[in-house]
Amino acid sequence: MEIKVLGPGCAKCKKTEKLILQVINETCVDANVEKVTDMMDIASYGVFGTPAVIIDNNVKCMGKVPKKDQIKAWLI
């Protein structure tokens, strides 16, 4: 699974990444997490709020830190 966390690196984006890594650890799913911090790259995904989470090219959430249960639901 390819997970991308989009955000310039503010507190919320870091929190999102941390939560996702936590869930991956807990659930032992096979996933690759990549951070996208460049503004042009972020824009190229069509999102207009950060942090945003993209899983296998589907935008799962944008503009807010997702809840842990939500992340679990996406991963499993």
Next chain:
Amino acid sequence: MELNTNRINDTLNHTPFVRIALGAGGICLWWILYNSLTKISAWLTYDFLPFQQGSHLGSAVEFFLYDTPKVLMLLTLIVFFVGIIRSFFTPEKTRAFLSGKSEFAGNILAALLGIVTPFCSCSAVPLFIGFITAGVPLGVTFSFLIAAPMVNEIALGLLYGLLGWKVAAIYLVTGLVIAVLSGWIIGRLKMENHIEEWVALSTAAAASVQEEEKNWNDRILYGWDAVKEIVGKVWIYMILGIAVGAGIHGFVPEGVMASIMGKDSWWSVPFSVIIGVPMYSNAAGIIPVVEALLGKGAALGTVLAFMMSVIALSLPEMVILRKVLKPRLIAVFIGVVACGILMVGYLFNIII
């Protein structure tokens, strides 16, 4: 703290009855505590702590012990309710709402939506691109980007708590007027070709996510999360601001600010704006200082102008926006907004 929060979350997930009882009880407690702050702070300063009534230090300490809990309590309440209001809005909805709107009405809508749409200041660039590519006019986008930081719940809550509803209302209205007019002027100047070229080339289709249904339980939790996040972030600035304010309150002689920031010195308004623009602080840090300055004879218009320029225009924001705007458009943006703030400052110095 974590445990505590979890427990509160658990409780909130319980029956509606428990939740309503908790909320009502909380608000009662809040109200009683809020109304006894004057007595508590005086008791703490002069009876519990060994300060002399009427001394400089005593008056500074009392100011600090009164303002800190007061501001924290107000902030918590207001952030909570604004959080609930914000749970009804998303940037996606706002964008869909604004795209293709006519200019002037669009500017007004954008400024109003700027207050209630939740968005993190670090996503100003993606938001800008998202708006522009969805056909929201440039000027309307600017109205949104100007109103969002300038008129915010923290500023309104603190102004209301420290300076009364009139000042808060003046701030709200003038902030909106500046956002509407500045955006409109920028739109009229037709500066679309001063947006960096790559923005127009970014042809990515706008992403959309399905929004989950929110019930009242979720909205209350959303408000509570906003409290944890915002109050957790700004409390330190606020305490620093109150400490500076307390120092001014206790040690700066009455009326000394009248000569520097008073009505009669015509240069004080532009001077405040020039100092304020590069300064970066949030409302939580600047408003307690402003309160203390007003108490020492600074004029309201001058102080409002200072506050607006600190909150609405900042160097870090310009650095972020430089990624999508060419220098001339940034200069126009700063210039137009600064002129608006100047006029507000003079206006209030004249009429009040």
